[in-house]
Amino acid sequence: MSGGVDSSVAALLTKRMGYACIGCTMKLYDAPDDGAARGRSCCVLEDVEDARSIALRMGMPYYVFNFKDAFRSRVLEKFIRSYEAGRTPNPCVDCNRYLKFDRLFERARVLGCDRIVTGHYARIAFNGKEYVLKKALDPSKDQSYFLYAMTQEQLSRTLFPLGSLRKSETRKIAKEAGFVNADKPDSQDICFVPNGDYARVIESDTGKRCPEGVFQTTSGEVLGRHRGIIRYTIGQRKGLGISSRRPLYVCGIRAEDHTVVVGNWEELFSRTVILSDVHWICGKTPDFPLRCFANIRSRQQEQPVTVYPQGAGGVRIEFDRPQRAVTPGQAAVLYDGETVLGGGEIQSAGGT
Incomplete structure (x- = not known):
């Protein structure tokens, strides 16, 4: 229970199914309690108190679990390493x-619970042979993209009560139940970066400043200097601080010499994408070549692709049409209609 309306209503609906429930909040990091992050993040004191209030209102035992060490080793440190290597990570997938x-x-x-329940907007079904992860019925809230790494065992023991609801219906249920967070805004940023300043978080955590470098065009022309590669991502146009007669976009980041490569709109497009650490929901590798659809960002409309094997545990996906700003470090998730097949981390992209 994050303290938000989604997890609170998920708990209420689970109680209504007849389950005996325990509420819990994962303490992942030490959030500043100065009001700056309120309404934009989670893990602040207000969120814990909201979650506790809802749990007590429903007569549920409530715990706060300290997972800060695991969060640092599995999520935060990878986040920092990725940006320092010129990649753009997706910490929500890792969390x-x-x-x-x-x-x-x-x-x-340990607590003897049969199920895990969360406020994710996604659905789980059993097709007679295996468990499948499906998109939420509300496409504007679907979160299946962030769940592609779930296993068969995890799916068999998980409930997503909100998967068939719209957000407006969730809020209505919360209001009717008298929940204090019925109108609470959704968090807008990565939880441990409530103001969106990734570079500040990284430099504060590491205690060192990211080296400056140069902006270089795809043809090799140096246009100026930048403030460190951790401040840029593929496709970025704003905030570059360089003048040009035509719009320039970040097309590549070379961590080895601290270079940010810029180019025009057409140079942002790629047809071929290499994925590593690929996970298949069904638990086994499919037959290749595989025709399906892929998303390279959570709010994208999935695009038709052909998937081929690529090395140990990796795949190569070929888009029917080139895609804009394919970003190493992000997730590419594969779909068959509403069903999530699996996904992996983007290693590289190229070819138009």
């Missing part, structure tokens, strides 16, 4: 994979 559906599962076993 689900290693905290919510790993450490929290282990804690649930």
Whole structure:
């Protein structure tokens, strides 16, 4: 229970199914309690108190689990290493994979719980042979993209009560139940970066300043200097601080010599994407080549692709049409209609 309306209503609906429930909040990091992060993040004191209030209102035991060490080792340190290597990580995917559906599962076993329940907007079904992860019915809230690493065991022991609801219906249920957080805004940023300043978080945590470098065009022309590669991501246009007669976008980041490569709009597009650390929901590798659809960002409309094997545990996906700003470090998630097949981390992209 994050203190938000989604997890609170998920708890209420689970109680209504007849389950005996235990509420819990994962303490992942030390958030500043100065009001700056309020309404934009989670893990602040107000959120814990909201979650506790809802749990007590429903007569549920409530615990706060200290997972700060696991969060640092599995999520935060990777986040920092990725930016320093010129990549753009997706910590929400890692948090689900290693905290919510790993450490929290282990804690649930200790407490003798049969199910884990979260406020994710996604659905789980059993097709007679295996469990499948499906998109939420509300496409504007679907979070299946962030859950592609779930296993068969995890799916068999997880409930997503909000998967068939719209957000407006969730809020209505919360208001009717008298929840204090019925109108609470959704968090807008990565939880441990409530103001969106990734570079500040990284430099504060590491105690060192990211080296400056140069902006260089794809043809090799140096246009000026930048303030450190951790401040840029593929596709970025704003905040570059360089003048040009035509719009320039970040097309590449070379960590080895601290260079940010810029180019025009057309140079942002790629057809071929290499994925590593690929996970298949069904638990086994499919037959290749595989025709399906892929998302390279959570709010994208999935695009038709052909998937081929690529090395040990990796795949190569070929888009029917080139895609804009394919970003190493982000997740690419594969779909068959509403069903999530699996996904992996983007290693590289190229070819138009």
